[in-house]
Amino acid sequence: SAHSKSMFGIGARTAATIGTTITKGLMTWPYSGVKKPKDVKIKHLMLCAKCHLPQLQEATDDVAKEIVTAVSGLWDKKNRKESVEKLKKININCLICHQTKAITHKWAQGFPQKDAVYGTQDGEHEDENYPIMKKSEILHESVFCGQCHGLGPNFEFEQPSQCATAYGSYLFAYVAEGGHESCQFCHMSKHNKGHVMPAYRDPDMAEAAVRIEADAFGYYWRKNKAEGVTPLAVVRVEITNKTGHGIPDG
Structure with a gap:
């Protein structure tokens, strides 16, 4: 990954x-x-x-x-x-997703416990340093990924930075048009990629991301007596974005 x-x-x-x-x-x-x-x-x-x-x-x-x-x-x-x-x-590392970022609404749901890992259910965890397993309400929701693969400008800094806008385009151009698949479904479950969570460098993801249609027509054009006949072609290429966000992005 x-x-x-x-x-x-x-x-x-x-x-x-x-x-x-x-x-x-x-x-x-x-x-x-x-x-x-x-x-x-x-x-x-x-x-x-x-x-x-x-x-x-x-x-x-x-x-x-x-x-x-x-x-x-x-x-x-x-x-x-x-x-x-x-x-x-x-x-x-594992704890960033399964602890630090596991809760977004901390005033309502509390702050992540330092001795717990967050997943899909409550229970015990086999690691002696993290013996508690707790359920995260957002682990399978796109907002979870949106914490980093975000909305664009980070205005909270003294000098704002501009970075990923994937979650922004997901909300405004995909969900708004009726899209309902999550980041986790496409990047983890759909193609059985698990925690590798690949993007465009993975052949399966690249193939699923865009549809390419091409049509070419060749002909000859007689320009003038001096230059004679010139071979020409008309090429039409149509690329359709099939992802849930703008590409490229991060």
Whole structure:
């Protein structure tokens, strides 16, 4: 799953984007408090880590510096291998979905218990550190995924960030038109993908995502005596989005 390398990304794309956020963003904004990479704190990284590493919110600024060092190391031939290994270790782990994000309406339903994992039912859990199993009311609802694969701009930050809009287009263009399948159904159940939760890089998902129809007609056109006959073609390609949201998105 892409969640297993959420700070590194596919082909280091996420890590590279975090790197440019620091050098082309934070270090150029006059009121960010960041003049050099070493000035980056947790609050700065949360622009990305809100979704890519939510647990970072509970860490110290020393951890932020470690991450920045690892990201910077991607462009250093000597340190690249070590940086890649470190960045691939920090990710969206089981507890992010099955604890941290398991409750959205905390005033009504309470806050997630630190000794519990959340799933489809109440009961006991075999892990001694998390001996309680509790039911999450939203685990199979699209709003659960929408917490990260969201509505677009994140206005809660001092410097708002713009990221995924999948849940927004799901609500406004899919559900509003009568669509009723959930994120979990398409990305987990429908094609038996489980917790891999693939997207367009998976052949089954790519095939299910779009319908492509093409028609081509070839003919010859006599332009003039000097240039003679020219072969031409008319090609019509129609691509239909069959997903529950705009594509591409994240």
